[in-house]
Amino acid sequence: MRKVVLLLLALMTLFSACKSGSEKKEESSTSKLKVGLVFDVGGRGDKSFNDASYKGLEKAKKELGIAYEYIEPPGEGADRETALRQLASQPDIDLIFGIGFIFSNDITAIAKEFPEKKFACVDFSIDTSRQIPENLSAITFEEQKGSYLIGTLASLVTKTGKIGFIGGMESPLIKKFERGYVEGARAINPDVQIEIGYVGLTASAFKNPAKAKELALGQYAKGVDIIYQASGASGLGVFEAARQEKKYLIGTDQNQEDEVPGQVVTSLIKAVDFAVFTTVEDVINNKFKGGNTVYGIESRGTDYIYNDKNKPFITDEIRKKVESVRQKIIDGEIKIEEGA
CATH class of the missing domain: 3.40.50.2300 (Response regulator)
Known part of the structure; x- marks a missing residue:
């Protein structure tokens, strides 16, 4: 009888271990996408560009279930490169936004440094001398x-x-x-x-x-x-x-x-909020593409009220x-x- 009990306990332990491993794998496969974002000069509360970006981030959290972390660089935003690298260095952050054209050079360099991560720059400054990495979405408007x-x-x-x-x-x-x-x-x-x-x-x-x-x-x-x-x-x-x-x-x-x-x-x-939301959605659906994405007047991505x-x-x-x-x-x- 004692051998039977020990055998049952061993089987239960083995089953429990297998179940635990299965649950962890499932949790890993359904874990939330985490997004990092660095605001432009002025930060939140500008009732303009930065607030539109944040609106897109909040919409993605509500409708797509993402988690996010943001940084507001002080002063003239001289710390933007440090802020981008700080977010890119976190293993749980998969997508990093730089908000504003002043990020163009820095985010290009950081994207090359972290090829396993995805990046997006809203109002990217297109320059023929600057090659856009495959993991960087350069978002522009007309x-x-x-x-x-x-x-x-x-x-x-x-x-x-x-x-x-x-x-x-x-x-x-x-x-x-x-x-x-x-x-x-x-x-x-x-x-x-x-x-x-x-x-x-x-x-x-x-x-x-x-x-x-x-x-x-x-x-x-x-x-x-x-x-x-x-x-x-x-x-x-x-x-x-x-x-x-x-x-x-x-x-x-x-x-x-x-x-x-x-x-x-x-x-x-400028459909900044839509651009942020859509980029996040593309990452979730494995449709993210690097290169220039234009939101123009024909699609009313740039429009008047x-x-x-x-x-x-x-x-x-x-x-x-x-x-x-x-x-x-x-x-x-x-x-x-x-x-x-």
């Missing part, structure tokens, strides 16, 4: 074409014939916003007056609302009635100036109409004109070379 539509709108809506533009860091990316805006506005009215201002020459220009407000007040004082801002967290200062002077503005990156209700003509939106709140600005007639311009850009009748 800012210049979208801003052409914004310029068209501004030129049709302005009452004074004077419009303004305020950019954050004077850089190739923000220059695309400016150029498209100016080209679109002047295509409608060659005589439209356009005031141009930049917060600064370094990345800190994206988090200086006081300077942006000063620039906006100066433009409004010159008779400008609509300012298009592309300045990250500095845009909060443009909101304040518009509120103070009871003038109008055009937002960027996200729909910013609730920041100054009744005074936001429209916003140029049109809804009941801004219909007082964008009449049916103006809407038809802007949509006609959009189609001409898509068809190649209007030539806009990105970065020209």
Whole structure:
């Protein structure tokens, strides 16, 4: 009898061990994807680019069940390379985002250093001299074409014939916003007056609302009635100036109409949240691909807001004109070379 009991105990122990191993394997195969993300200068709370990225991350957590970790580099984001490497070095993180064009060089280098990881850079600065690694998704938008539509709108809506533009860091990316805006506005009215201002020459220009407000007040004082801002967290200062002077503005990156209700003509939106969510989803479904992914005006990945709140600005007639311009850009009748 004692031998039978011992034999049964041995079999139970063996069965238990096999079951335990099976459960661990199942847990491993269904474990959550963990994502790392490093924010652009200004971090969360900019009500613009960074917040849109975070929105995509939260959506992925809610709908796809991922876990995530993020880092907000201090100052001008000089620690971004360290932050990217810190996330890439963690064995449980499989996908790392760099948010903003200033990450382009650093994330390219880190992606080469960690070929087993996947990386994505939102607003990647495309450079023919920089080869994009196979494990890096370079996400871009058609800012210049979208801003052409914004310029068209501004030129049709302005009452004074004077419009303004305020950019954050004077850089190739923000220059695309400016150029498209100016080209679109002047295509409608060659005589439209356009005031141009930049917060600064370094990345800190994206988090200086006081300077942006000063620039906006100066433009409004010159008779400008609509300012298009592309300045990250500095845009909060443009909101304040518009509120103070009871003038109008055009937002960027996200729909910013609730920041100054009744005074936001429209916003140029870039589907940053969708891009983040889609990239995560592609990794989960083994569809991730490196290289350049463009979210443009044809797919409305770059677009302007049109809804009941801004219909007082964008009449049916103006809407038809802007949509006609959009189609001409898509068809190649209007030539806009990105970065020209």
